[in-house]
Amino acid sequence: MPVLPPFDHVPEALARLLLIGGSGAGLVAARDMACAAGDAWSDLADALALAVWEDVPFGPEAVATLTARQEKRPFLPPLVARPLAAVAAGIRPTVPEPYFDRLVVRRDIPKILAYLLERQRKQPDDPGVLHRLASFAPMVGPAADTRAIAAVLAAAPGALAPFGAHMAGELALLGRRPAEAEVFLRRALSALPGAGTRQLLAEALWRQGGRDVAVMELASACQERPFDLLALSRLHDWATGMADRTLPLEGRVTVLLYSYKSAALLDRALAALAETDWTFAASGDATQLFVLDNCSGDDTASVLAGWRERLGSRLSVVPLPVNIGAPAARNWLAGLPEVRAADFAAYLDDDAFVPADWLGRFGAAVAERPEAGVWGSLVRGLTAPQYVQSADTHLLPTPRVTEEYGRAFGLARPWLTTADWGQYEICRPCASVTGCCHLFRLPVLTGLGGFDIRFSPSQYDDLDHDLRLLLTGRTPVFQGHLTVLHAKATGGVSNPGGAAYGSGFANQFKLHNKFDDGQIAAAAGTAFAALAEDAARKVRTLVGMGLIDGRQDREAGDCGR
Secondary structure, eight states: OOOSTTOTTSOHHHHHHHHHOOSTHHHHHHHHHHHHTOGGGHHHHHHHHHHHHHHSTTOHHHHHHHHHHHHHSOOSOHHHHHHHHHHHHHOOOOOOOHHHHHHHHHTOHHHHHHHHHHHHHHOTTOHHHHHHHHHHGGGGOTTSOOHHHHHHHHTOOGGGHHHHHHHHHHHHHHTTOHHHHHHHHHHHHHHSOOHHHHHHHHHHHHHTTOHHHHHHHHHHHHHHOTTOHHHHHHHHHHHHSGGGOOOOBSSOEEEEEEESSOHHHHHHHHHHHHTOOGGGBTTGGGOEEEEEEOSOOSSHHHHHHHHHHHHGGGEEEEEOSSOOOHHHHHHHHHTSHHHHTSSEEEEEOTTEEOOTTHHHHHHHHHHHSTTOSEEEEEEEETTEEEEEEEOOBEEEEOOOOSSTTOOSEEEEOGGGSSBOSSTTOOEEEOSBOOTTEEEEEHHHHHHTTSOOGGGOSSSSHHHHHHHHHHTTTOOEEEEEEEEEEEOOTTGGGGSTTSTTHHHHHHHHHHHHHHSOHHHHHHHHHHHHHHHHHHHHHHHHHHHHTTSSOOOTTOOGGGTTO
């Protein structure tokens, strides 16, 4: 019963969750499915329960689940079992906290943290308070200094100390303080070795330039968690140089934007684009930018006129007398003769800000996975870069229910539920990438018949396009080593009660009813087959480099032992 990817002998539904990977909700879902799979998979369930707890050591649910499994069939060494019991003994029953609950509803993070710090001062040994403190602290924003909160976590008393140091290290890493994170994490490991802490330490070392030692630290963590595909992928990309690789795109590239009433953000997006290293495009200085103005009516025309003067012939403006919506705007741009003559087309949102080497990062992804149909990027929120706004999305078919608004599939996006300290900076196939920044080969883009205008004015046209791509046998590829900052100024209007909620809900309904169950199953099958092949290839590479143990006679019970 091998535990290394691609999980050939694991039940399909569980194997798919393991292939997706992720911490937070993703790891919890895999743990719960393994727990429900019966005694044959109890060793894997134990290992996953341990991994969940290591990642959130003060989390009441994680503590309770691991404690229950340990009591049913002891499997943890005393070095781990004793501190687990200490944390479990310290967790207090939940009591009503009306003031705190109101703060959570209002998302008033500064007041939430002030309340929790006062609670912690009065009850320093309450794991539940420390858990909430560590959960809310990353939400304060990139400009906030979280050193004081990290110090409070690191000062957790008695048996809680190594866990507090672990969470302080993670908070320092999120705050871009890797040297400080290393101090906390080494303190945690000296008291209680664990794969979760070791992964964070590897990341802290990597960010300080200690590449060789970071690789070895992460390899050690992967030996303890051979089922952790994200960590294995990160290790592969570090060890092979993929994490740093930039390569030219072989062929002519066009860059396509469409905009509607976003003059200020468009100005910033074009300013970022102007810093592009065009040597990563074979067309170099001849690479063209096309911006379609969807009848904005604000200052967009003057912004574009200014950039036309600065960029000269590189920039072409397509003004329209009406707003035709996002799918039609994409199609209009793809239909321009200059674009049709190119080899690649990159679409960017008008509020997406790319780094200077973005074309080189795409070039590396194309070289790594040349058979893909589209390549996408990692996207972080402009005001919350410690969280992933979009990464690789995976498709989980669901039984279509009989009610009127039945859904044909779910989207696995575990990156939405946790702060990100680098675990999604990987390159691999998936089911869908975000339309905020994605790259197409022109024959693939035009061969699918364009973006479906039924998803006007916006939302889900890019996901629909990726589903149609999967049905041709090609997959999207996620290039997590390219990070794009996204303002996403229109996001709030798509929430319930927002101006765009109705159209978004309608488009989602259209999408789920456009494809039958057989097509959804086929699309998911294509994506997961590519992901499994990619995982197996990376494991072979890491085994060949001597970084992980590739013996397939290891039992699932070895996980985390």
